[in-house]
Amino acid sequence: xxxxxxxxxxxxxxxxxxxxxxxxxxxxxxxxxxxxxxxxxxxxxxxxxxxxxxxxxxxxxxxxxxxxxxxxxxxxxxxxxxxxxxxxxxxxxxxxxxxxxxxxxxxxxxxxxxxxxxxxxxxxxxxxxxxxxxxxxxxxxxxxxxx
Numbered sequence: 001x002x003x004x005x006x007x008x009x010x011x012x013x014x015x016x017x018x019x020x021x022x023x024x025x026x027x028x029x030x031x032x033x034x035x036x037x038x039x040x041x042x043x044x045x046x047x048x049x050x051x052x053x054x055x056x057x058x059x060x061x062x063x064x065x066x067x068x069x070x071x072x073x074x075x076x077x078x079x080x081x082x083x084x085x086x087x088x089x090x091x092x093x094x095x096x097x098x099x100x101x102x103x104x105x106x107x108x109x110x111x112x113x114x115x116x117x118x119x120x121x122x123x124x125x126x127x128x129x130x131x132x133x134x135x136x137x138x139x140x141x142x143x144x145x146x147x
Contacts, residue, residue, distance in 0.1 A: 006057060006058065007055050007056065007057055007062060007095075007096060007099055008055070008056045009053050009054070009055050009056075009099055009100060009102075009103040010053070010054055010056060011051075011052065011053060011054075012045060012052035012053060012054050012064070013045075014042055014045060016054060016061070017037070017038050017041050017042070018034075019054065019061045019064070020041060020052075020054075020064055021034060021037050021038075021041075023061070023063075023064045023084075023086040023088070024037070024064075024084060024086070026086065027084060027086045044066070044068075049068060049069045049070060050066065050067065050068050050069070051065075051066070051067040051069070051080075051104060051107055051108075052064070052065070052066050052067075053065045053066075053067075053100055053103055053104060055087070055091070055096050055099060055100055057091070061088070062087065062088050062090075062091040062096050063085075063086060063087035063088060063091060063096045063097065063100055064084065064085070064086050064100075065082060065084070065085045065086075065100040065101070065104060066082070066083045066084045066085075067080050067081065067082050067083060067104055067108075067116075068080070068081055068083055069081075069108070069111065069113060075114050075115060076114075077112075077113070077114030077115075078111065078112065078113045078114060079113065079114055079115045079116075079117060080104075080108050080113045080115070080116045080117070081116070081117045081118065081119070082104075082116070082117070082118040085097065085100065085118075085127075087100075097130055097134075098134060101134055104116070116136075118131055118136060119142050
């Protein structure tokens with residue numbers, strides 16, 4: 001049940017870097033270098049192939065979603081992948097994640113994107129339940145080689 005009916009989903013702006021950094025630090029349980037993060041954030045934000053959304057409860061940021069779009073040969077179409085999604089603790093289980101996904105889906109449909117994908121760390125079982133409840137299907141395993 002949505003207890004925060006005034007939530008608005010807006011496109012992230014350059015001035016939102018500290019909000020997003022705070023969310024990503026909590027998501028990854030890390031402390032990223034602000035200067036490097038800011039450079040990456042602004043570079044990604046300037047690309048038309050990226051969608052960055054923030055859920056706002058008035059003037060308070062409640063959540064964040066980033067999505068990158070790329071043309072994949074094996075799909076013969078553009079495919080989008082959620083890179084990060086975070087909802088602040090106070091706002092969890094209140095429909096904020098669903099609102100972020102709904103907004104993203106509308107944007108992707110308007111851009112004729114073929115598919116939306118997400119990779120989630122195997123330890124994030126609550127995230128897995130969230131994606132399954134939001135009509136994602138588990139189709140593959142991700143393998144990583146650390147450089």
